[in-house]
Amino acid sequence: MRVLVIGGGQNSEHDVSLASAAAVAEALGVGGYEVSTVTISRAGIWEVAGVSEGATAAESLALAMTMITRADVVFPAVHGALGEDGVLAALCALAGVRVVGSGPRAGAIGMDKWMTKLVAEAAGLRTARGRLIGAADCGDAEFDGAVVVKPVSAGSSYGVSLVREEADLAAALREAARFDRRILVEEVVHGREIDLAVIREAGGVRWAAPPLEIHAAGLFDTAMKYDGSARFTVPAQLSIAESGSLTRAALALFDALGCGGVARMDFFLTDEGPVLNEVNTMPGLTAASQVPRMFAAADVSYVDLVDRLVRAAEVPER
Ligand SMILES: Nc1ncnc2c1ncn2[C@@H]1O[C@H](COP(=O)(O)OP(=O)(O)O)[C@@H](O)[C@H]1O
Ligand SMILES: [Mg+2]
Incomplete structure (x- = not known):
């Protein structure tokens, strides 16, 4: 059985995904699978060995589709946005290829x-009581006690802060806004x-x-x-x-x-x-x-x- 392991990805968890993908590929090899791998660069280029040099994201995806076509199963070991959020599962759904993990809806x-x-x-x-703030409205956020501020969509604790004092709220919101336009302000659990x-x-x-x-x-x-x-x-x-x-x-x-x-x-x-x-x-x-x-x-x-x-x-x- 041929498994294509995808790693990397276009978000702050790129390196974490590389580690997951490498470990998965190795274990699948030990388990007797025929394993091929492809890395999505931070810029969205599917790094198909030898052939995607100088290609645009779309061109590299076309090359990667050949690999997906040849695989019996795709293992998308990509955390975060444009991976874990269901887009890779959606690509496999469109291609009619079996894929490890949740489908597009649960991922999203x-x-x-x-x-x-x-x-x-x-x-x-x-769940923790929380409110949603748009990045553009950060300046209007009021402090009413200690909160956790985080991007709605990120991971590995990037952009997450515990705010105990009013003076730190603005910086925490700005930090979260680096990762998402939508920010969650939650009570501290x-x-x-x-x-x-x-x-x-x-x-x-x-x-x-x-x-x-x-x-x-x-x-x-x-x-x-x-x-x-x-x-x-x-x-x-x-x-x-x-x-x-x-x-x-x-x-x-x-x-x-x-x-x-x-x-x-x-x-x-x-x-x-x-x-x-x-x-x-x-x-x-x-x-x-x-x-x-x-x-x-x-x-x-x-x-x-x-x-x-x-x-x-x-x-x-x-
Ligand atoms: N509402 C909260 N109250 C207390 N601690 C929190 C709260 N939200 C997050 N944390 C802490 O921050 C860490 C990272 O937050 P989390 O929402 O899990 O983001 P990520 O997706 O980046 O892992 C959690 O593991 C926890 O330690
Ligand atoms: Mg977490």
Whole structure:
């Protein structure tokens, strides 16, 4: 079986995607797949070895389509905008090619923290109270207590700030506005940070791996995510009731969004129960990333995990 792994992408998570794609490609090779790879540059050029030199994005995409045509399954290990947001799944849907992960709809909603909130609330989950501010209206935003400011659509904590004092609000909004025209200003949630991973296997059965706890003093920021200082506990130490309510919430949201492949649902566990923070429909996929570590705790090795994802790949219908 031939799998095309796509990495890189046109957003701030480019390097993270390169790491995910390299790890996925290696594991697929170990699993016996015939693997080819293509990188999307920061400028949107599909770097097809040897042939896309000097090509425009459109020309390079045409070359990459030949690779997509030859693949049995496409594995788009691209985080963030123009990847995880469903556009690569949409390309495969149009081409009638099986693709790993969520379809265009779930990808698009999951990449949008405001839309995710609306769907999650409608599905009975709690989320942080928040308001949406347009980048153009940053100057009019009023400070009414500590808040978290973040771009509606980004990742790896880029543009996310905790604002405790009025004097810091304007800079935080400007920083978030570098990543999106829409900015989310949220109440600060106090609780443990617990991530859940849900996989939909070939045949449609979906289940959640044991939860993982992130130990971060304050925001789980970009530096902590990638400098090796992040401390995780897998499985998180939870009561049966806590674990049950988190798992039910994660599965409910997976179903409400209609996710495929694997999705990571990030929660705060508060005294009043789970509060959803965000959904990642193409979460970090190096062997050391949260999702593979959660599945390892369920005795699903990294090679097995990527194999299951490829076997579950479908041509998206929506
Ligand atoms: N409303 C909030 N209250 C408290 N902490 C928050 C809140 N929103 C985000 N954070 C912190 O900031 C981190 C990054 O925010 P997140 O929304 O997950 O953005 P990203 O998509 O970049 O990971 C979270 O892991 C958490 O530590
Ligand atoms: Mg996050």
